[in-house]
Amino acid sequence: xxxxxxxxxxxxxxxxxxxxxxxxxxxxxxxxxxxxxxxxxxxxxxxxxxxxxxxxxxxxxxxxxxxxxxxxxxxxxxxxxxxxxxxxxxxxxxxxxxxxxxxxxxxxxxxxxxxxxxxxxxxxxxxxxxxxxxxxxxxxxxxxxxxxxxxxxxxxxxxxxxxxxxxxxxxxxxxxxxxxxxxxxxxxxxxxxxxxxxxxxxxxxxxxxxxxxxxxxxxxxxxxxxxxxxxxxxxxxxxxxxxxxxxxxxxxxxxxxxxxxxxxxxxxxxxxxxxxxxxxxxxxxxxxxxxxxxxxxxxxxxxxxxxxxxxxxxxxxxxxxxxxxxxxxxxxxxxxxxxxxxxxxxxxxxxxxxxxxxxxxxxxxxxxxxxx
Ligand SMILES: [Zn+2]
Numbered sequence: 001x002x003x004x005x006x007x008x009x010x011x012x013x014x015x016x017x018x019x020x021x022x023x024x025x026x027x028x029x030x031x032x033x034x035x036x037x038x039x040x041x042x043x044x045x046x047x048x049x050x051x052x053x054x055x056x057x058x059x060x061x062x063x064x065x066x067x068x069x070x071x072x073x074x075x076x077x078x079x080x081x082x083x084x085x086x087x088x089x090x091x092x093x094x095x096x097x098x099x100x101x102x103x104x105x106x107x108x109x110x111x112x113x114x115x116x117x118x119x120x121x122x123x124x125x126x127x128x129x130x131x132x133x134x135x136x137x138x139x140x141x142x143x144x145x146x147x148x149x150x151x152x153x154x155x156x157x158x159x160x161x162x163x164x165x166x167x168x169x170x171x172x173x174x175x176x177x178x179x180x181x182x183x184x185x186x187x188x189x190x191x192x193x194x195x196x197x198x199x200x201x202x203x204x205x206x207x208x209x210x211x212x213x214x215x216x217x218x219x220x221x222x223x224x225x226x227x228x229x230x231x232x233x234x235x236x237x238x239x240x241x242x243x244x245x246x247x248x249x250x251x252x253x254x255x256x257x258x259x260x261x262x263x264x265x266x267x268x269x270x271x272x273x274x275x276x277x278x279x280x281x282x283x284x285x286x287x288x289x290x291x292x293x294x295x296x297x298x299x300x301x302x303x304x305x306x307x308x309x310x311x312x313x314x315x316x317x318x319x320x321x322x323x324x325x326x327x328x329x330x331x332x333x334x335x336x337x338x339x340x341x342x343x344x345x346x347x348x349x350x351x352x353x354x355x356x357x358x359x360x361x362x363x364x365x366x367x368x369x370x371x372x
Contacts, residue, residue, distance in 0.1 A: 002143060002186045002214040004030075004251045004272075010372035013267035013365070016251065018061075021094035022142025023184040026059055030251060030272040031263075031369075032362045034063035034096055035355070036280055038103075040087025042355070043280045044347040047088055053325040053352050057363045061094045063255075063275045064141060065101040066127070070120045073138050082140030094142035096188070097135070098217075099127060102256050102277040106223040111151045113167060114174075129175035136185045143186040143214060147171040150220035152194030161199040164220075168192040169206045176212055186214035188253060194220050197238045204245040215251040218242070218271070226281075227256050232265045243270040257281045260291055260361050264299040267365055279354035283347045286339040288326075288354060290319045291361055296368050304332065306339040306346070318353060326353040 003020035007029075016030040035042060042050060064083060069076070072086075079086050084095050099118060100106060110117035115128040127147055136144055148168040152161055172189055179185075189207040193199035207213060218239065222230050232239075243252060253273035254266050263274055282289055286307045292300040304311070304318065314332040322328075326335075326349040338346035 001184075002251065004215070004249065006249060008369065008372075010369050011268075012372060013369050014270060014272065015366060015369045016272055018251070021061060021096075022186055024092060024094040024142055026061070026094060028058055028061060029366055031267045031274070031365050032058070032061075032272075033274040033276045033358060034253075035060045036063050036065070036102065036275045036277040037068075037087075038065055038101065038280075039068040040064065040083060040089065042351065044283060044344075044351045047090060049348065049352070051090060054355060055324070056356070056359050059093060061096060061142075062089060064095050064097045064139070066097060066099050066135070067101045067104060067118045067120050069139070070118065070125055070135075071122060073135055077138040083138075084140070097139060097141040097144040098255060098275075099145050099147065099190075100224060100255070102224050102275055103281055105225045106151070108151050108153065108223075111149045111164075111167070114171075116147055116149060116151075116171075129171055129178050132175055133178045136179065136183065141185055143188060145188050145217050146175060146190050146213075148190030148192045148217075148219060150190065150192055150194075152192065152220055154195045156194045156196075158196070158199075161194055161196050164192045164194065165199050165203040165206070168203060172207065172210060172213075176210075187212065188215045188217045189213035190217045190219050191242065192220055193242075195235070195238065197241055200238060200242045201245050204242050208246050213250065215253060215273070216246055217253045217255065219255070222256055224256060227258055227262065230256075230258075230262065232262055232269075236265075236269060239266075239269045239271075260289070260295065260301040260358075261299045263361065264296045264365060267296075267369075276355055276358050279358040280351060282354050283350035286346065286350070288318055288335075288350050289357060290322065291357065291364065295361065295364050306332070306335045306350075309336065309340065311336040312340075322353065322357065324353045324356040326350070 008015040018028040115126040149164040257278040
């Protein structure tokens with residue numbers, strides 16, 4: 001179960017609180033993000049880095065990504081204590097299993113009636129309700145994303161959309177029938193229906209009726225990867241309409257590498273949960289970002305690109321106003337040197353800053369909504 005309650009509704013988003021995530025008691029205010037992991041760790045960071053150097057506003061919930069862990073599932077089963085323990089994650093933090101990696105592009109054309117496909121290091125793997133039950137039993141996450149058919153691009157035909165909705169509802173039903181009712185893992189139902197409000201609402205109604213769903217994941221608006229071109233204004237009426245058809249007391253998650261402007265747009269539409277993959281992606285590119293001073297009144301942000309060699313003799317802090325470990329200890333010139341010599345310390349320091357800034361973004365959004 002995910003014990004979630006809406007604390008306040010405003011025209012620009014809702015404030016909520018999770019007090020229990022699976023079998024973990026937690027106080028987790030929303031809007032917020034799950035911390036993105038790959039292979040059971042935050043990219044570039046050791047758990048020691050995370051505990052000593054990353055200052056977050058509240059205890060984290062970690063997002064596991066199945067493509068990066070699938071090949072280890074036999075080893076995790078043999079280990080017997082679940083994936084969080086296997087990966088040495090900090091004790092007592094809930095983990096949520098996502099079927100996809102928000103930074104890996106989805107390949108179209110591989111979903112079937114009884115399964116969907118993910119891509120791991122060794123190639124394509126079919127995920128059906130039986131395999132997902134097995135993985136949940138081995139991994140022991142506090143929650144997981146249900147299987148859904150989201151391979152429905154913007155020009156998708158009605159017949160294909162109808163098929164996607166029918167499959168998604170039946171895959172969830174099948175999974176819930178196969179899963180041991182005593183398993184504490186909560187399920188986030190995944191909404192299909194592409195860009196058709198009729199099909200999205202049909203899926204929302206059919207899944208909304210599934211009282212066992214702990215929350216909802218809104219998928220199928222993009223294929224992951226770089227989302228900088230994702231125009232949310234065009235899909236606003238659709239998302240708002242779909243969310244209105246979901247039970248209001250359950251959290252809604254939108255996964256993807258979303259920038260601060262996009263996150264605030266989605267909060268306004270009524271989304272509660274995100275993931276931090278944007279921060280990791282930016283660190284991989286050698287970039288750091290900073291929110292506008294009056295974010296989210298002004299939902300802009302700016303980035304520094306350490307590939308830019310003109311920063312080599314800039315000895316000011318990365319962002320002088322930032323209190324993170326990186327900004328307190330290092331200069332732009334040093335980060336530029338690390339990036340240009342391909343030092344492993346560069347993505348470590350950028351990840352620490354970007355994750356802390358992404359977390360601060362949600363603090364600012366929550367304060368803004370509290371004042372509304
Ligand atoms: Zn910083």
